[in-house]
Amino acid sequence: MTDKIDYTIVNIVASASLGMELDLYGIATGIDNAEYEPEQFPGLILKLTDPKSSLLLFKNGKIICTGARCEADVERALKKTLEIIKSLKK
Numbered sequence: 001m002t003d004k005i006d007y008t009i010v011n012i013v014a015s016a017s018l019g020m021e022l023d024l025y026g027i028a029t030g031i032d033n034a035e036y037e038p039e040q041f042p043g044l045i046l047k048l049t050d051p052k053s054s055l056l057l058f059k060n061g062k063i064i065c066t067g068a069r070c071e072a073d074v075e076r077a078l079k080k081t082l083e084i085i086k087s088l089k090k
Contacts, residue, residue, distance in 0.1 A: 011067055014074045018061040022085065027057065030088040046081060053077040 024044045028036035036044040043056040043064075051073035056064040063081065068074045 009069060012065075012069065012071065012074055014065045014068070014071075014078075016063045016065065016078055018063065018082065018085075020061045022057055022059055022061055024057065024059055026088060027085060031084060046084075048077055048080060051076050051080075055081055057081070 022044075024036050024038070027046075028034045028044055031046075033047050033049075034044055035047075043058045046055045046057060047053075048055070051068055053065055053067040053073060055066075055077060063078065065074050065077050068077055
């Protein structure tokens with residue numbers, strides 16, 4: 001038996017805060033890859049294909065990012081989400 005353990009990172013979970021309130025209804029109606037059913041769950045589910053990840057957005061501006069394989073993918077997913085939100089405010 002060896003002391004070395006091989007492992008592979010397959011899923012990173014990260015949390016972030018945008019520091020602003022989000023209009024989840026507006027986001028859900030403005031993009032196709034979002035699911036929002038507040039009767040079932042208080043967060044909006046946003047599924048990105050590049051980078052492949054899912055994000056939970058909450059009204060208070062908090063975000064949970066799951067499914068990313070590295071920190072760079074988390075950062076790309078969060079930046080892409082912020083771009084989507086900003087584009088809907090115009």
